[in-house]
Every structure is written in structure tokens, then in C-alpha cells.
Amino acid sequence: GEPIAIYADSVLLLRYFRKAEKSSVILYPIRESNPRSLAWPSHLRPLDQRGNTDIKRPKFVHPWFIIFDVSVRCYQDYVIEQSVVDAAPSTELEEQSTSTVDAEAAAAAAVQNGEPVEEPPKRNGMNQKMLKRMETVPDIKRDTSGITTQYIATGIVNLGAFAAGVCVAWSSSALPLLITEPFEPPSPTRDIIAIENTTPTLLPPPHTKLSLTPSEASWVASLLCLGALWGAGPAGLISEYFGRKKTLLYLALPLVVSWILVASSPNVYGLYVGRFVGGMALGAFSVGIPPYVEDIAEKHILPTLANFYHVHFSCGVLFGYIIGLVENTSWLTVLCASVPTAFFVAFIFLPESPAYLMSQGKFHEAKAALRYFRGIDNDIDSEMKALKERLRNSAKIKVTFKELFGTRSTVKALVVSFFLMVFQQMSGIFPVLFYAKNIFETFAISLNPPSAAIILGFCFVSSTYFSTMLLKVVRRRILLMISFAAMAVNLACLGIYYHLKASNFSPSSTWVPLFTLCLFVSFYASGVGPIPWLMLREIFPPHMTRRATALTAGFHWFLAFCVTKFYQNLVDMVKHGWTLWAFCIVCIVGIAFVFFFVPETKGRTLEEIQNEFEGIHKKRKHRHVIEVESVSEA
Known part of the structure; x- marks a missing residue:
């Protein structure tokens, strides 16, 4: 523990070294089992290395x-x-050390x-x-290998997807407290069940400032999807210009502002504006989160990390159903606003995307960010070279939205992705999630609607998590067809039950609606939900993926707006039974489309998929020429 030597400032030549003034360098003896440096490197740094960023400590060390x-x-x-x-x-330590020397x-x-x-x-x-x-x-x-860091960073950035799920579930929890008229004419059976499920309480009934009609409530629910349509389009371009992290980080601000507008709005138009602004952030999250995850994840865990978006979205839906037990719109909005706040606080500590930093010429910062996600012990030089090469190639090939329609293979890939989104949204998943509480009240189930919505959300979360493991072993086309078929069967069973209930052939209180809807969302989360988004990275070339994702996401939110808005009009026209049958028919048509037009992408290269798009399901005839040599007799 005694110093070997003390070198004063005058001993070190300030001409060649940078030395802190009025401080000395103390050299301690080192242990053989735990070597340490004799001097702190910053005290002995030559002047010619000032400003050299290679010797700096990595910036992003937690x-x-x-x-x-x-x-x-x-x-x-x-x-x-x-x-x-x-x-x-x-007493023998000194003797043993002396004998050792x-x-x-x-x-x-x-x-x-x-x-x-x-x-x-x-x-x-x-x-x-x-x-x-x-x-x-x-x-x-x-x-550390960096795997844990990648999982934690992906979980933090997908808090934006969690906030999106809360926005969707808010409609199911809050709109029944604001609507002055029921979705259906009152029936004695439903009124008796509602009285039986009501628990006595000493608290007064929740007081709300606003009273909405069913038509206004449908606008409040659907404007979230319309705002997402306008947010999904420019989000990709903004993230490429300002950076992935800044774009995602600042999206928490409009989301918080939207919840403030919803909580303090004196009329229905404030609700419209608040939901539209929140929808813009939601759509931007759906486009901005996947590229960030793709930039930080290693290839062998990228499919798993990419599915985190859907897992967090479903968890947000479940959280929105759970806080719906509060039955007070003010507290409900405050709890919803806490989610984007938590996202902002957690995400601010993560580094920027290495690919974006490299594209801006910040090589040392990109290397430090990549080192943060890969671990200190891993060799990132080869990955840095591959990243430079990819950025150099992408700079040579500038892709616009017009070039997506330039070749036959990309046009067919775009058509496949668009129709998958059509069948995904027209299956009725968003009306079920947006109006879960009202649907359970309509079918007069024996369980109280808020608790039934929580059970529905739990099935949604568990199935989405299960799909993460299922996608690794089951082919895409098979899983899509099974998912569509199971959804069609459950919708048909629910439609038959509604007609039997309307004809008084079925008991008014049963578990059939809850069971069929739970199976419906479970099979949706296992295949139809994540696979269309997953296939976008598999059927498009890498330099076209993000443009195709932005275009497909905008079309997805447009369909979601149409289905959510006109669902109530369709129910008013043909009632719930025929509405369910319409969704069932869409699922059946989706099975046929997947069978005839969707290629299998699991375990196949992009070149093989593009070749199939060039001649999709058309068997080419091969001409075999056989030369026959005739031998003439001499």
C-alpha cells in the first residue's frame, strides 16, 4: 500500500504531455491476481492526441x-x-512471500x-x-454479449406501442361513461342482468362533463385511426432527417397534449382534436419503432424483437381495460397520460440508432452506440464495415414512392401486403377492441362487462406472446390460413348465438359470447395480426422496405378508420348478427387469397420470393431436347 515513487509536475515534460496542474502521479504496486494500470491514462496523454476520439471512453456506458x-x-x-x-x-505471509521471491x-x-x-x-x-x-x-x-441490452432497449422503445394500445382501449372504457343513449333499445333481459351484476357502493355515480350520442362516440373512437393515417406517412421521412431517437422521443409530447385535451375539453370538439392528435403520434410510432429495432438488433434475434411491438400493443390494450374499472373519465385520462411520460423518461437514456449516426458521418459516435448494443467483448469492426457498405449502396440507389411501382415483383409484393391489411382490418378486430364493453352489454353475458373486457385483454396478450414462439416453427401461409379459418368459425358461432338469442331459443346469460370473442382475438394475435407486418421485411428488397412500410401502414390506418367509424352504422342497419356474418365472410375470402396469391417466406431468400412474384403460381414448361444418334449399318 506504500507508494513506490512520486513524480512531481516538474519531472513530466509539459512540452509532450498534458498534465493536470498541482497534482501528482502516484505509482502503487500491483497485485498479481488483479493487475491495474500504474497511472490514469488522462494524466499521461500526449499533446498530439488531444481531440483524438479513439481514446475517449465510450459515450454510452450505462x-x-x-x-x-x-x-x-x-x-x-x-x-x-x-x-x-x-x-x-x-504471521507466515511475509515469510512465504519472501520465499516465493x-x-x-x-x-x-x-x-x-x-x-x-x-x-x-x-x-x-x-x-x-x-x-x-x-x-x-x-x-x-x-x-456482456449485448443480448440483454438489446432486449431491454427494445422493450423501452416499444413503450410507444404500449401507449398506442392504451389509446385503443380507452374507447371501450370511457365511451360507455359518456354516451347518453344505449347502443340498442333496452331489453328487459339485459336490464335484469345489469341489476344483478351491479355491486352496491357508497360512492356517488361518476359525474362526467360531456354527454355524447352514439354517432359522436363513433367519431371519437374512429378519429384516432384517421390521425394515425396522417402520422404514419411523414414519420419515416422525418426520422431519416432528424434521427430515429429524436423523432420517437418527441412523439411523447403530442400524446401527452392529446390526453390533456381529452381531460379538459368542455365540448365534443375538444375530444375530436385530442383523439386526432393522439392518433398522429400513434401512427408515427407504428412506422418509427420498427426501423429503430432493426438498427439495434442482431440478425438472429431480429424476428423475436420485431414482434415486441405487437406484444406491447396488446399489453397496452389490457392495461386500458384494467384501468377502466375506475369508471371516472378524469382519472382514466390521467392514468393513460402516465404511459407516454414514462416512455419519455426511459427512452431519453438510450443512444441514437448506429445506422443513422453513420449516415450523418458521425463514425465514432456510431461505433460507440453499436458497442453499447453489442457489448464490450464483441468484435464490431466487421459489422461496422457491413453497415458502411449498406449505407453506401443505399446512397447510390435513392428509392422514392414512385419506384415501388416500377417493377413487376414490387408491385405484386405491394398488392399482397395491401390485401393482407384489407382482410386483417375487415375481419372486425378493431371494432371488437374499441367497443368491447358495449358488445358484452349487448350480448348480456353473466359476467359484468369491465371484467369480461379484462379477460379478453388477457387472452389477447397471452396469444400475442405465444405467437413469438409459434412464428419460429410454423410456416407463414399455414399459420395465416389456420388463423383466418378459426376467426371465421368463432364469428359464425357468435352470429348464430345472437340469432338464437333474438328468437328466445337460447338462455340470456351464458359464457358463449365471452368464450368465442376470446378465441377470436387469440387466433388473430397468433397469425393475422403480426404476420402481415413481418412479411414486409421479407417480400421487399432492403432499400424499399421502409417506403413500403410507410405506405402500407397508412393504408392500414385508413382501413381501421373506415371499419371503426361505419361499424356503428352497420349495426344500426342490420344489427349485430348480420354484422358478424359480414366479418366472417371476409375471413373466408382471406383464406382463399392466402392460398392462391401469398408466397411462403419462411426459410426462403429474397431472390426466391422475387422469382415467385415474377411468375406467381404459374408452372413454366421446360423443353427437353434429346439428341438421338442414328447408327447406319455399314
């Missing part, structure tokens, strides 16, 4: 990694000291004289192999 690294180092020192103390008495000196002399050297005995009761093994214990920063 404080928890530093704290954990210090803890591991202290634990290593403690283990070594304890092993030394346990192996020999404290003498033995090393004797061995060195023997080597010079050419004499054989005996193997040194155990030091302090410990084997040399054990000491060498303890010397090579890696630090925590070098031991």
Missing part, C-alpha cells in the same frame, strides 16, 4: 454497468484475500545456467492454476 463492474472487482479482491487468509496464518530468483539463475527448473510449489496453499484462473475472470463490461 451507470449501472459501472456500479456493477466495481462491485465485481471488489468481490474478486475479497475472494482472493479470503483464500489467502484461509490457506495460511497471517527467492524461488523465482533461483529459477531465473537456473535458466541462465542451463539447469533444469523444478515446478514451484503451491503458494499460500493455493494452486497456480487456480490463481491463473482467477486472474482471467473477465470484467462485467467485457462479459
Whole structure:
């Protein structure tokens, strides 16, 4: 613990080194099992290296990694000291250390004289192999592979998807508290069940400032999707200009503003504006989150991390159904506004996308960001070279929306993605999620509607998580057809039940509506929900993927707006039974479309998929020419 030497400032030549004034460099002896540098590098930095960013500490090192690294180092020192103390008495340590030095000196002399050297005995009761093994214990920063960091970063950025799911579930929880008229004429059966499910309470009924008609309520619900249509289009271009992180980070601000407008609006027009502004942030999240995840994720875990968007979206829907038990619109809005606030606070600590930093010429920052996501021990030089090459090629090939319609294969890929979105939205998933509480009240289930909505949300979350593992083993086309078929069966069963109930052939209180709707959302989350978004990265070339995603996302939100808005008009015209049958027919047509026009993408290269688009389901005839040599008799 005593210093070996102390060098004053005058000893170091300030002509060649940068030295802190009025400070000295103290050189301590090092331990053999835990080597440390003799001087802090910043005290001995030459002047010609000032401004050289290669020797700087990585910018994006999380404080928890530093704290954990210090803890591991202290634990290593403690283990070594304890092993030394346990192996020999404290009075013999100096003698053993002296004998060890003498033995090393004797061995060195023997080597010079050419004499054989005996193997040194155990030091302090410990084997040399054990000491060498303890010397090579890696630090925590070098031991991390970056996988955990990528999972945590993906979970944080997908809090935006969680906020989007809360926006969708708000309609189911809040609109029944604001609507002055029921969705259907009152029936004695539903009124009796509502009275039975009502629990006595000492609190007064919730007071709301606004009273909406069913038509106004449908606008409040559907304007979220219309705002998402306008937010999804420019989000990709904005993120390429300002950066992935800045774009996603600042999207939390309009989302918070939208919840403030919804909470403090004195009339229905404030609700319209608030929902539209929130929808713009929702649509931008749907386009901006996948590219950020694609930039930070390794290839072998990218499909799993890409499905985090759907998992978090479903979790947000479940959270919105749970807070619907509050039955107070003011507190409901406050709880919803806490989600984008948490996203802003958590996401601000993550670095920018390495690909964006590289495209802006910030090579050292891009390398530090990539090192943050890959771990200290991994070699990122090859990945940096591949990233540079990809950016160089993308700079040569500037893709516009017009070029998506330039070739036959890209046009067919765009048609496939558009029709998959058509069948996805026309299956009726958004009306079920937006009006879950009112649907359960219409079918007069024995369970109270808020609790039934929570069960529905739980099935939605569990099925979405299960699809993450299912997509690894099942082919895309098979999973899509099974999903569409199961959704059609459940919609048909629910439609038959509604007609039987209307004809008084079925008991008024049963578990059939809840069971069929839970199966409906479960099969949707297992296939029809995530696969169309997943296939966008598989059927388009890499330089066209983001333009195609922005265009498809805009079309997706336009369809969602149409279905959500006109669902109530369709119910008023033909009632719930025939509306369910219309959704069922759409699912059946979706099965036929997948069978005849959607190519299989799992385990296939982009070239094979593009070749199939060039001649989709058309068998080419091959001409075989056989040369026959005739032998004439002599």
C-alpha cells in the first residue's frame, strides 16, 4: 500500500504531455491476481492526441454497468484475500512471500545456467492454476454479449406501442361513461342482468362533463385511426432527417397534449382534436419503432424483437381495460397520460440508432452506440464495415414512392401486403377492441362487462406472446390460413348465438359470447395480426422496405378508420348478427387469397420470393431436347 515513487509536475515534460496542474502521479504496486494500470491514462496523454476520439471512453456506458463492474472487482479482491487468509496464518505471509521471491530468483539463475527448473510449489496453499484462473475472470463490461441490452432497449422503445394500445382501449372504457343513449333499445333481459351484476357502493355515480350520442362516440373512437393515417406517412421521412431517437422521443409530447385535451375539453370538439392528435403520434410510432429495432438488433434475434411491438400493443390494450374499472373519465385520462411520460423518461437514456449516426458521418459516435448494443467483448469492426457498405449502396440507389411501382415483383409484393391489411382490418378486430364493453352489454353475458373486457385483454396478450414462439416453427401461409379459418368459425358461432338469442331459443346469460370473442382475438394475435407486418421485411428488397412500410401502414390506418367509424352504422342497419356474418365472410375470402396469391417466406431468400412474384403460381414448361444418334449399318 506504500507508494513506490512520486513524480512531481516538474519531472513530466509539459512540452509532450498534458498534465493536470498541482497534482501528482502516484505509482502503487500491483497485485498479481488483479493487475491495474500504474497511472490514469488522462494524466499521461500526449499533446498530439488531444481531440483524438479513439481514446475517449465510450459515450454510452450505462451507470449501472459501472456500479456493477466495481462491485465485481471488489468481490474478486475479497475472494482472493479470503483464500489467502484461509490457506495460511497471517504471521507466515511475509515469510512465504519472501520465499516465493527467492524461488523465482533461483529459477531465473537456473535458466541462465542451463539447469533444469523444478515446478514451484503451491503458494499460500493455493494452486497456480487456480490463481491463473482467477486472474482471467473477465470484467462485467467485457462479459456482456449485448443480448440483454438489446432486449431491454427494445422493450423501452416499444413503450410507444404500449401507449398506442392504451389509446385503443380507452374507447371501450370511457365511451360507455359518456354516451347518453344505449347502443340498442333496452331489453328487459339485459336490464335484469345489469341489476344483478351491479355491486352496491357508497360512492356517488361518476359525474362526467360531456354527454355524447352514439354517432359522436363513433367519431371519437374512429378519429384516432384517421390521425394515425396522417402520422404514419411523414414519420419515416422525418426520422431519416432528424434521427430515429429524436423523432420517437418527441412523439411523447403530442400524446401527452392529446390526453390533456381529452381531460379538459368542455365540448365534443375538444375530444375530436385530442383523439386526432393522439392518433398522429400513434401512427408515427407504428412506422418509427420498427426501423429503430432493426438498427439495434442482431440478425438472429431480429424476428423475436420485431414482434415486441405487437406484444406491447396488446399489453397496452389490457392495461386500458384494467384501468377502466375506475369508471371516472378524469382519472382514466390521467392514468393513460402516465404511459407516454414514462416512455419519455426511459427512452431519453438510450443512444441514437448506429445506422443513422453513420449516415450523418458521425463514425465514432456510431461505433460507440453499436458497442453499447453489442457489448464490450464483441468484435464490431466487421459489422461496422457491413453497415458502411449498406449505407453506401443505399446512397447510390435513392428509392422514392414512385419506384415501388416500377417493377413487376414490387408491385405484386405491394398488392399482397395491401390485401393482407384489407382482410386483417375487415375481419372486425378493431371494432371488437374499441367497443368491447358495449358488445358484452349487448350480448348480456353473466359476467359484468369491465371484467369480461379484462379477460379478453388477457387472452389477447397471452396469444400475442405465444405467437413469438409459434412464428419460429410454423410456416407463414399455414399459420395465416389456420388463423383466418378459426376467426371465421368463432364469428359464425357468435352470429348464430345472437340469432338464437333474438328468437328466445337460447338462455340470456351464458359464457358463449365471452368464450368465442376470446378465441377470436387469440387466433388473430397468433397469425393475422403480426404476420402481415413481418412479411414486409421479407417480400421487399432492403432499400424499399421502409417506403413500403410507410405506405402500407397508412393504408392500414385508413382501413381501421373506415371499419371503426361505419361499424356503428352497420349495426344500426342490420344489427349485430348480420354484422358478424359480414366479418366472417371476409375471413373466408382471406383464406382463399392466402392460398392462391401469398408466397411462403419462411426459410426462403429474397431472390426466391422475387422469382415467385415474377411468375406467381404459374408452372413454366421446360423443353427437353434429346439428341438421338442414328447408327447406319455399314
